Amino acid sequence: MKHKVFIGCIFFCFLACTRQYESTAPKDLISQKEIEEVLVDVYVLEAAVRTCTLSNQTDSLNLWTSQQMNAILKKRNITYQQFLNSYYYYMGHEESAQKIMENVVNQLIKEETTAMLRIQKLNKDTAVDLKAIGNDVVTVKIKK
Secondary structure (H helix, E strand, C coil): CHHHHHHHHHHHHHHHHCCCCCCCCCCCCCCHHHHHHHHHHHHHHHHHHHHHHHCCCCCCHHHHHHHHHHHHHHHCCCCHHHHHHHHHHHHCCHHHHHHHHHHHHHHHHHHHHHHHHHHHHHHHHEEEEEEEECCEEEEEEEEC
16 A cells, blocks of 8 residues: 555656646747747757767767757757747647647658758769778779
């Protein structure tokens, strides 16, 4: 019985500590289009962080990540608190949250497709040739 009460208390403490979504629009609300653009950049940043983590390049990763996040927000003249308030407001409204996330996913797919097409074009334009120079093997890209 004590375990059930203890688990119940932890559960309610957890619920009390979680951030509630905003029901009223904050004074400095960011437009839906702008928050979509920021979220696209944030997800691209997240992918870069994941790549660094997977390749064990974690030296000063936290500093680099915070600098990149600050650059994303500064580029749009948005404060971190303004972003958070707007994010919580939009995510608290199901229709707007769904539309925002659909647009973000579509933009990420578009950017990924564009990047893949650029890579394919680059691979068609160049060929790789291996040459032995002494005991070393050198990779040389040759334009077709």
